Amino acid sequence: MKGVFVALFVTLSVAYVVARPNHTLSCGEVDLCMAPCVRYLTRKQKEPSGECCTGVKQLKGMPKNTQERRFACNCMKQAALVFSGLKDDAVANLSDACHAPLLFPIDMNCDCNR
Template sequence: MKGVGVCVLMVLAMAQLMVEPTNGFTCVDVAENLVQCVNYLTGADAKPVQGCCDGVKRVKGECTTTEEKRLACNCIKQAATRIHNIKDSAVTSLADACGAPLPFPVSTTFDCNS
């Protein structure tokens, strides 16, 4: 569990370096909203905790323009590549598991600019 905490801090630190403001919406915001999803994304939890789903819903609510959708997509994709032992199936199913489908496919391989 200690390793997961270190990983989360690293993701947040990396997100801070990739800040791209769009009406105040940044990669840091995305990372902070999704930090409670790490256990689900690595398979430590069978389903996402409520705090994770609340974060997914906040991210979804922030994605109103095409630019914001691309930003959120790229932020999620970049953060996912930095989480050790991430399960691609969990990344893909996260938004649906929270009952908050995002306006773009969540995948480590999706082209967010398409």
């Protein structure tokens, strides 16, 4: 039941944000999409959860231009500093594991301005 609530909350929150005109992407929105992935990224889960992949797929469509992609990339790097134990291989493979290739890298060491 908790997983259903989290998925519904993430879906409704992102839908609300995306529907607003002249919206600027925020780190909170990026964090909201990625929060369900922490257990996979720390290898406490073998595979990403459905909620995690839903968040990755929503994140894929959120940045509308290069500036927002760079911003989202930097938000993810900042969030990675908060969580200890993130595994580089899990981070690098997340978008492939969710079948949702992103238009920016998920890499804690990448240069988001490239």
